[in-house]
Amino acid sequence: MDTTLTGTQRMVLDTAREFAKKELRPRAGDVDLSAEFPMAQFGKLAELGFMGIAVPEQWGGAGFDVISYALAMEEVSAGCASTGVIMSVMNSLVCDPLAKFGSEAQKKKYLVPLAQGRLIGCFALSEPASGSDAAAMLTTARRDGDSYVLNGTKNWITNGREADVAIVFAFTDQSAKHRGISAFIVDQKTTPGASVGKVEHKLGIKGSSTTSLIYEDARVPADNRLGAEGEGFKIAMATLDGGRIGIAAQALGIAKDALQRATEYALQRKAFGKPIAELGAIQQMLADSATELDAARLLVYRAAWLKDQKKPFGKESAMAKLYAAEMATRVSHRAVQVHGGYGYVHEYGVERNYRDARITEIYEGTSEIQRLVIARTLLKEITG
Amino acid sequence: MDFQLDELELELQRTARDYARKTLAPRARHHDDGHYPTESVAELAALGFMGIKVPERYGGAGMGTLANILALHEIAAACASTAVTMAVTNMVAEMIAVFGTEAQHERYLPAITSGKMIAASFALSEDGAGSDAASLRTTARRDGDHYVIDGSKMWITSGDVAGVLLVMAKTAPELGARGISAFLVEPQWPGFSVGRHEEKMGLRGSSTVSLGFDGLRVPAAALLGNEGDGFKIAMTALDGGRCGIAAQSLGIARAAIEEATRYATERRQFGKAIGEFQAVQWKLADMATRFDAAWLLALRAASEKDRGAKVTKVAAMAKVFATEAASWICEEAVQIHGGYGYTREFAAERHLRDVRVTRIYEGTSEIQRVVIAREVLRGA
Numbered sequence: 001m002d003t004t005l006t007g008t009q010r011m012v013l014d015t016a017r018e019f020a021k022k023e024l025r026p027r028a029g030d031v032d033l034s035a036e037f038p039m040a041q042f043g044k045l046a047e048l049g050f051m052g053i054a055v056p057e058q059w060g061g062a063g064f065d066v067i068s069y070a071l072a073m074e075e076v077s078a079g080c081a082s083t084g085v086i087m088s089v090m091n092s093l094v095c096d097p098l099a100k101f102g103s104e105a106q107k108k109k110y111l112v113p114l115a116q117g118r119l120i121g122c123f124a125l126s127e128p129a130s131g132s133d134a135a136a137m138l139t140t141a142r143r144d145g146d147s148y149v150l151n152g153t154k155n156w157i158t159n160g161r162e163a164d165v166a167i168v169f170a171f172t173d174q175s176a177k178h179r180g181i182s183a184f185i186v187d188q189k190t191t192p193g194a195s196v197g198k199v200e201h202k203l204g205i206k207g208s209s210t211t212s213l214i215y216e217d218a219r220v221p222a223d224n225r226l227g228a229e230g231e232g233f234k235i236a237m238a239t240l241d242g243g244r245i246g247i248a249a250q251a252l253g254i255a256k257d258a259l260q261r262a263t264e265y266a267l268q269r270k271a272f273g274k275p276i277a278e279l280g281a282i283q284q285m286l287a288d289s290a291t292e293l294d295a296a297r298l299l300v301y302r303a304a305w306l307k308d309q310k311k312p313f314g315k316e317s318a319m320a321k322l323y324a325a326e327m328a329t330r331v332s333h334r335a336v337q338v339h340g341g342y343g344y345v346h347e348y349g350v351e352r353n354y355r356d357a358r359i360t361e362i363y364e365g366t367s368e369i370q371r372l373v374i375a376r377t378l379l380k381e382i383t384g
Numbered sequence: 385m386d387f388q389l390d391e392l393e394l395e396l397q398r399t400a401r402d403y404a405r406k407t408l409a410p411r412a413r414h415h416d417d418g419h420y421p422t423e424s425v426a427e428l429a430a431l432g433f434m435g436i437k438v439p440e441r442y443g444g445a446g447m448g449t450l451a452n453i454l455a456l457h458e459i460a461a462a463c464a465s466t467a468v469t470m471a472v473t474n475m476v477a478e479m480i481a482v483f484g485t486e487a488q489h490e491r492y493l494p495a496i497t498s499g500k501m502i503a504a505s506f507a508l509s510e511d512g513a514g515s516d517a518a519s520l521r522t523t524a525r526r527d528g529d530h531y532v533i534d535g536s537k538m539w540i541t542s543g544d545v546a547g548v549l550l551v552m553a554k555t556a557p558e559l560g561a562r563g564i565s566a567f568l569v570e571p572q573w574p575g576f577s578v579g580r581h582e583e584k585m586g587l588r589g590s591s592t593v594s595l596g597f598d599g600l601r602v603p604a605a606a607l608l609g610n611e612g613d614g615f616k617i618a619m620t621a622l623d624g625g626r627c628g629i630a631a632q633s634l635g636i637a638r639a640a641i642e643e644a645t646r647y648a649t650e651r652r653q654f655g656k657a658i659g660e661f662q663a664v665q666w667k668l669a670d671m672a673t674r675f676d677a678a679w680l681l682a683l684r685a686a687s688e689k690d691r692g693a694k695v696t697k698v699a700a701m702a703k704v705f706a707t708e709a710a711s712w713i714c715e716e717a718v719q720i721h722g723g724y725g726y727t728r729e730f731a732a733e734r735h736l737r738d739v740r741v742t743r744i745y746e747g748t749s750e751i752q753r754v755v756i757a758r759e760v761l762r763g764a
Contacts, residue, residue, distance in 0.1 A: 001393075001450060001687040002386040009385065067385050263764040283757030284750070290760045291681075291701040298680035299673075305387050319673040368666075375665035378672050382645040 003298070005071075012068040015048060016075035024079025025257075031082050031207035032352050037162055038083050038207050045076065045083070046117020051090040055099050059107050060115035066242075066304040070249040074297075077253025078260075081356035082207025084253055088246035089158045090114065093364075094121030097167060097183070097239045101227040110165055110185055122163035122188075123243075124154040124213050125236050131156075132369045134169075134236060135178035139215065141170035146222045148172070148184060150215040153197065156363070160211030161196055163188050168215070169232045181232035185224040186215075193218030204355030241314050242307060243364045244321035248300045251321075251328035251360040252293065258328075258335035258353035259289045265339050265348070282338060289331040296324040315377040322370035325360035332357045389454070396451050400458035403431060409462035415589025416734050420545065421466040422502065428459070428470055429499025437478045442489055443497035444477070448690035449624055453631035453682055460635025464738035465589025467635060469503055471628040472541045476504035476550045479621050480568065483609040488568060492548050501547025506625075507537040507569075507595060508552045508618050514539075515751045517552075518561035518615060522597060524553035531555070531567065531607070533600040536579070539745070543593040544578045546571065550621075551597070552614045564614035568606045575600030586737030624689060625746045626699040630682040630706035633742035634675065637710035640717035640735045641671050647721055647730070664720060671713045678706040697759035704752035707742040714739045 005013065023041055031038050045051065053069040055061020069091060077084030098111040113119040130136040139152025150170055157166070166186045173180030188194055197212035227235050263286060266277035276282045299320040306313035332353040336343035343350045361367045389397065408424055415421050428434055436452040438444025445451065452474060460467035477496045480488055495501040513520040522535025533553050543549065549569045556563030569576065579594035609617055645668055648659035658664050681702040689695045714736040718725035725732040743749045 001389055001683050002691075003684045003687060004691075005385060259760075260764070263760055267761060267764060277757075277761050280754070283761075284753045286760050287704075287753035287756035290756055291705050294684075294698070294701055295677035295681050295705055298684060299677050301385055302387050302676075302680060305385055316676075319676055322669070323673050323677055371666050371669035372662070374669035374672055375659075378641075378645055378668055379649060379659050379665075382642055383649045 003301070008064060009068050009071060012053070012064055013071040013075065016050070016072040019045070019048065020075045020079025024076065024083055028080035028082075029346060029349060029352065031080055033346070035206040037209055038080065038086070041080070041083050042086060042117065042120075045087060050076070050087060051117035052095045052111075052115025053091055055095050055111065055115040059099060060112035061095065061099075066245065066307045067301055070245055070300050070304045073246055073249035074253040074256060077250040078257040079253075080207065081250060081254050081353075082205045084250040085158055085205050085208045085247075088243070088250055089123060090117070090121060092243040092246040093123035093239055094165070094167060096242050097226065097235055098185075100238070101183070101231070101235050105223065106185060106226065114165060119164040120159055120162045121165045121167070122157050122159040122213075123239070124157050124160075124166045124168040126156045127153060128155045128212070132366055135181065135233065137169065137171065137181070139168070139170040140174070141172050141182060141184060141220070143172065143222070144219075148220050148222060148225065150184065150186070150193070150218040150220060152215055154213040154215075156200075157211050157213050158208055158363075160213050161199055161209035166194075166213060167226060168213070169236055172229050176230060178233040179230050181236070182229045183226040183232040183235045184220050185226055186218065186220055188213075191218050191220065203358060204352070205359055240364055241317050244317040244370075245300060245303050245307065247360055247364045248296070248303070248317070248320040248324035251324040251357065252297055252300060254353050254357045254360070255289070255293050255296070255324075255328040255331040258332040258350055258357070259286070259293060261348065261350050261353070262286065262289070262335035262338040265342070276338070285334045285338060289334050292327045293331060296320070296327045299323050315374055318365070318370040318373040321365065322367050322374070325357075326367060328357035328360055329354075389450075392447065393451055393454055396445070396447065397454045397458065399431060400433070400455040403427070404458045404462035408459065408466060412463040412465075412731070412734070413728075415463055415465045418588050420591055421463065421469060421589050424463070424466045425469055425502055426499045428466070429497065432497070433459070433470060434473055434499060435477045435481075435493065435497030436474055438481050438493050438497055442481070442493035444481070444493065448686070449627055450683065450686040450690055452624075453627050453686045456628050457631040457635040457638070460632040461639045463589065464632060464636050464735075465587045467632045468587055468590050469542055471625070471632055472506055473504045475621050475625050475628065476506050476548070478624060479550060479566075479608065479617055482620070483566070483613070483617055484568075485605075487605065488608065492568065495547060503542035503546045505540050505543045505546035505549040506621065507540050507543065507549050509539045510536060511538045511594075515748055517618065518564065520552060520554065520564065522551070522553040523557060524555050524565060524567060524602075526555070526604075527601070529604045530601045531604060533567065533569070533575070533597040533602060535597050537595040537597075539582070540593055540595055542591055543595050544581070544591050549595070550608065552618055555611050559612065561615040562612050564618070565611045566608040566614040566617045567602055568608055569600070569602055573600060573602060584741070586734070586740055622746055623695050623699045626703035626752075627682055627686045627689065627695075629742050629746045630678065630685070630702040633707040633710035633739055634679055634682060636735050636739045636742075637671075637675055637678075637713040640714045640732060641668070641675060643731060644668065644671070644717040644720040647724075651722075658720070667716045667720060671716055674709040675713060678702070678709040681705050697756055700747070700752040700755040703747065704749045704756070707739070708749060710739050711743055
């Protein structure tokens with residue numbers, strides 16, 4: 001048992017922290033107000049290797065471990081949560097399944113430029129009527145010669161507006177239920193019939209785009225099928241297990257920033273003749289936030305460590321995601337409270353933390369789905 | 385970063401779990417009826433659990449804080465009364481090992497680790513000095529080659545059976561916290577008396593008493609460390625102690641989770657096991673998640689302490705988070721058991737009573753939060 005960082009992990013953390021402080025935090029408020037994709041920051045993060053942190057170097061990645069990924073995600077998200085989710089999607093939802101399930105040719109053509117951040121990717125599983133119940137999707141892929149023809153609409157797709165590449169899930173055999181789902185790599189910009197639909201106007205993480213994607217007789221080469229026919233659901237679930245670590249780490253970052261702002265404010269704001277940091281009520285809030293943040297961190301690091309060790313981590317990543325997400329909402333809620341009226345306005349940043357945190361309880365598996373995963377595993381473990 | 389326990393730690397964990405399940409758990413109900421775990425404590429000594437951090441040459445296991453909390457956790461899962469008795473004895477043994485002279489080591493450590501002394505006690509709190517420990521009023525006045533101790537102590541675990549008691553008293557009352565000194569007191573010395581036995585809500589197998597010191601003469605050699613070191617010794621003890629209490633509370637919580645989960649698969653309502661209802665699944669998921677988060681905080685604090693890091697903040701975090709999570713878990717375990725959870729047919733009600741004190745003793749939750757906030761503000 002050793003919770004200290006290795007030299008490489010420390011280096012990744014320091015790099016990410018420095019970058020967040022200089023490049024992200026000063027602009028996060030503007031990114032939020034303008035709701036513009038932080039393209040310049042994306043490019044710089046890509047240069048640092050942060051779009052494929054855990055992708056092997058031969059495939060264009062940085063070749064670090066999953067713990068390093070979590071550390072970088074926390075720091076980047078502490079600087080700007082919108083940038084954090086963009087980075088999480090690139091790493092967990094796009095590069096990870098390509099690295100794990102892609103063919104040599106697919107890795108060469110797609111993984112390398114994605115991991116290097118020369119292309120932007122997205123992950124298209126959810127639909128207007130299919131969220132937690134992913135197998136209720138309606139999108140289909142019909143085999144036609146050496147291609148597939150995709151029809152359907154995907155929803156809630158992060159990076160949808162900017163994406164060059166989408167990993168799209170569709171039924172190749174509806175009668176086989178979830179075993180009839182397959183995954184496809186779609187060139188979003190060059191495939192006729194593939195288009196971006198509605199761009200959502202969101203509560204938070206406004207700098208990232210969230211769109212629907214529309215496929216009308218979109219023809220995809222058979223070579224672009226990821227994994228075998230019918231493997232799509234398995235690929236999606238395995239990907240989301242890892243994705244939960246990314247989102248949990250994003251939640252850590254949002255909470256970290258909120259706690260830092262609350263602490264700094266408490267030290268300089270005076271009431272009743274002294275800094276409010278000296279008041280017991282404020283101290284209890286800061287103590288709870290710091291403690292819950294550390295508890296969440298340890299859950300995230302453990303899940304990442306298990307993934308690094310190639311051990312099962314489904315329950316642990318669900319725990320990390322569930323706890324970290326709800327923690328981030330609580331911690332940013334308290335940060336607003338510590339700021340009083342100032343917490344309700346843009347300049348102090350904590351109302352943005354509060355809005356940004358809220359989504360982490362919903363996307364990549366709602367808190368309710370995480371609880372379902374945990375309870376099922378627990379019942380199995382204890383009763384054999 | 386590495387979340388794996390080493391071989392020695394795993395072996396100790398297995399030994400503790402084995403003993404706890406087979407021998408101790410069946411006696412928990414009896415101890416809960418108010419019977420001090422004399423036999424169990426002796427068996428724990430035989431297993432090497434009464435001096436886990438004491439060097440091997442004095443009969444200890446020579447291991448660290450992490451090992452200590454692994455053992456405590458397993459013992460607490462079977463019987464929380466036995467666990468607190470073990471926790472306090474280990475804490476005092478550790479303080480003697482760290483701050484004691486060779487003569488003090490020889491006199492007390494083999495007796496504690498072998499079980500010849502049934503327990504050791506830690507006497508800091510008084511009727512008017514709880515969270516504000518430095519306000520204690522017991523005094524120790526130097527008189528030739530003796531000190532004369534006058535005053536009283538309260539909430540002393542094993543105070544009536546201990547072979548040695550670590551007593552905090554003021555040698556220089558005008559110096560406040562820096563005027564407190566620590567003494568190793570033996571109960572047969574004239575002037576020592578045991579007062580009232582508390583009738584407690586939980587941990588009914590452990591004894592909690594008040595102590596009186598009336599012109600108690602102790603040899604100067606009974607001073608632990610130097611004059612004025614008492615508060616430092618007490619705070620050092622409590623840093624480790626907080627890891628221990630976190631582990632104890634989580635042992636109780638783990639038992640509650642296991643029993644509630646098993647009950648949820650056995651109990652049927654509306655034609656199916658209640659574990660199939662999401663209302664029950666949600667509780668189990670949250671119980672397990674908060675348990676894991678708390679246990680990781682405890683493991684981190686203990687392993688950092690073993691590496692020699694300053695653990696004031698992380699130990700306080702572990703203690704407040706673990707004991708509050710554990711209390712909440714035991715509440716929910718009763719709820720899952722329904723009416724049966726309110727009866728002694730199941731252990732859930734005992735867990736709820738046992739766990740409640742963990743938020744109070746060895747530093748209340750409120751004090752932990754003050755400690756944490758101070759560190760957070762200092763780091764800002």
